[in-house]
Structure formats: structure tokens, C-alpha cells
Amino acid sequence: xxxxxAPDDRSRHGPVPLEIAASYRARTRGLLGRxxxxxxLLLTPAGSVHTFRMRFAIDVAYLDRDxxxxxxxxxxxxxxxxxxxxxxxxxxxxxxxxxxWGLRPGVRVEIST
Numbered sequence: 001x002x003x004x005x006a007p008d009d010r011s012r013h014g015p016v017p018l019e020i021a022a023s024y025r026a027r028t029r030g031l032l033g034r035x036x037x038x039x040x041l042l043l044t045p046a047g048s049v050h051t052f053r054m055r056f057a058i059d060v061a062y063l064d065r066d067x068x069x070x071x072x073x074x075x076x077x078x079x080x081x082x083x084x085x086x087x088x089x090x091x092x093x094x095x096x097x098x099x100x101w102g103l104r105p106g107v108r109v110e111i112s113t
Contacts, residue, residue, distance in 0.1 A: 018039055019037075019040070019041045020042045020044065020111075021042065021044070027043045030092065033053075033055075034055065034056075037092070037093060037094055040097070041092045041093070042090070042091050043089065043092065044088070044089045046087070046089060048083040048087070049075070049090050049092065050080045051077050052077075052078055055077065056094060057095035058092050058093065059092070059098040059099075060081060060090060061090070061098055061103050062084040062087040062090055063088065063091060064086050067108055068106065069104060069105050069109065070087055071105055091109065
């Protein structure tokens with residue numbers, strides 16, 4: 001499992017467990033059927049998401065090709081997120097997690113294995 005951190009967040013929270021969904025099948029499944037997630041799920045490539053048939057609200061961070069956060073949104077179950085221009089990856093986590101991690105537009109996400 002990979003880990004991700006926001007550059008200004010390491011001292012407060014340390015690495016965040018990260019699952020990577022890079023295949024079509026893994027991206028399509030995403031967080032469907034789960035009751036929660038420890039850490040985050042990176043969908044790559046991806047420019048938008050939906051929360052149909054999800055069991056919990058999620059935070060969604062749209063990332064550009066350099067892994068810089070373009071926008072962060074909280075989505076309730078049963079919603080369709082609009083595609084983001086320049087978004088190449090989407091990071092998903094339980095609602096409220098990204099605020100705790102300090103993820104906001106302009107922050108660059110680092111991924112290490």
C-alpha cells in the first residue's frame with residue numbers, strides 16, 4: 001500500500017494510507033460496497049466521480065497532472081460530480097478527512113511506496 005502526504009502536513013499527521021485504483025475495473029468499483037475507508041483512494045486517471053450506491057459521504061480532491069489540488073468537495077451519497085478541467089486524478093476519503101489533513105487548492109500531494 002502506498003502512502004500520501006501533503007507537504008505542510010507531515011509533522012501533524014504523518015503519512016496517510018493510500019490505495020491506488022489505476023485499472024478500469026478498480027476505478028469503476030472505487031469505494032462502492034464499503035462502509036468506510038482507512039486513509040484515501042487515488043483514482044488515476046480520473047476527472048470526475050459519482051457517489052451513487054455509496055454508503056457514506058466522501059471528500060473528493062481533484063488533482064492535476066503534477067498532483068496539485070485543484071479543488072476539494074464533500075459529496076453525499078447519490079450525487080454526480082461534474083468533471084473538472086485539468087483534473088487528471090481524483091483522491092477520495094471519508095468526509096472531513098481532507099480538512100484534517102490540510103488538503104486544499106494549491107497543495108501538492110506526495111505519494112511514496
